Amino acid sequence: DAGVTQSPTHLIKTRGQHVTLRCSPISGHKSVSWYQQVLGQGPQFIFQYYEKEERGRGNFPDRFSARQFPNYSSELNVNALLLGDSALYLCASNHSPTTGTEAFFGQGTRLTVV
Amino acid sequence: GQNIDQPTEMTATEGAIVQINCTYQTSGFNGLFWYQQHAGEAPTFLSYNVLDGLEEKGRFSSFLSRSKGYSYLLLKELQMKDSASYLCAVPGASGNTPLVFGKGTRLSVIA
Numbered sequence: 001d002a003g004v005t006q007s008p009t010h011l012i013k014t015r016g017q018h019v020t021l022r023c024s025p026i027s028g029h030k031s032v033s034w035y036q037q038v039l040g041q042g043p044q045f046i047f048q049y050y051e052k053e054e055r056g057r058g059n060f061p062d063r064f065s066a067r068q069f070p071n072y073s074s075e076l077n078v079n080a081l082l083l084g085d086s087a088l089y090l091c092a093s094n095h096s097p098t099t100g101t102e103a104f105f106g107q108g109t110r111l112t113v114v
Numbered sequence: 115g116q117n118i119d120q121p122t123e124m125t126a127t128e129g130a131i132v133q134i135n136c137t138y139q140t141s142g143f144n145g146l147f148w149y150q151q152h153a154g155e156a157p158t159f160l161s162y163n164v165l166d167g168l169e170e171k172g173r174f175s176s177f178l179s180r181s182k183g184y185s186y187l188l189l190k191e192l193q194m195k196d197s198a199s200y201l202c203a204v205p206g207a208s209g210n211t212p213l214v215f216g217k218g219t220r221l222s223v224i225a
Contacts, residue, residue, distance in 0.1 A: 035215075041217050041218070042118075042216050042217045042218045043157065045213065048212055090157070102147075102159045102162065105149075105157045106156055110154075
């Protein structure tokens with residue numbers, strides 16, 4: 001079975017540009033969460049989606065947005081990129097958003113903003 | 115809100131035992147997770163504790179004390195491949211935030 005897949009794996013963008021990151025959850029998983037991990041820190045929660053609805057949002061500016069599609073895949077969009085947005089962006093899928101369920105992470109997208 | 119504290123770095127010798135501590139403050143408690151993350155890779159699930167006590171899983175064990183807001187991950191018979199970051203995490207207070215992570219402990223296993 002395929003795990004969580006993310007694309008692209010690496011990306012370089014210029015300040016002010018827009019970026020779209022994609023995630024496909026494990027088959028049968030309906031909950032997708034996005035995290036930002038800067039070097040030397042733990043992942044920080046950005047969004048959670050379940051059954052195509054936003055279930056939670058972290059402390060990130062409105063430049064960050066996301067959505068989930070009928071097939072449960074998800075996109076994370078970031079507008080007006082800043083140098084500080086350079087990070088590893090992780091997608092995690094769960095069977096449901098219930099606390100205590102194990103999250104499975106994708107390999108991440110390494111975003112570099114120059 | 116949720117707050118997690120763990121040491122930044124640790125070094126241990128191949129074949130030895132190492133204990134990685136994690137202290138947390140939470141409004142409500144819904145369990146504690148440990149994840150392993152090799153450099154440049156995704157975090158992978160190690161353990162989930164919701165009740166007090168020690169849970170053993172091969173060379174790795176995880177302990178929880180809810181009254182003390184304390185957990186540790188115990189790694190036995192260390193191998194070079196255990197060099198990685200170990201992340202302590204708790205579910206968010208609102209229940210809508212999946213996981214709140216600590217900054218991670220970077221473990222280096224030396225010969």
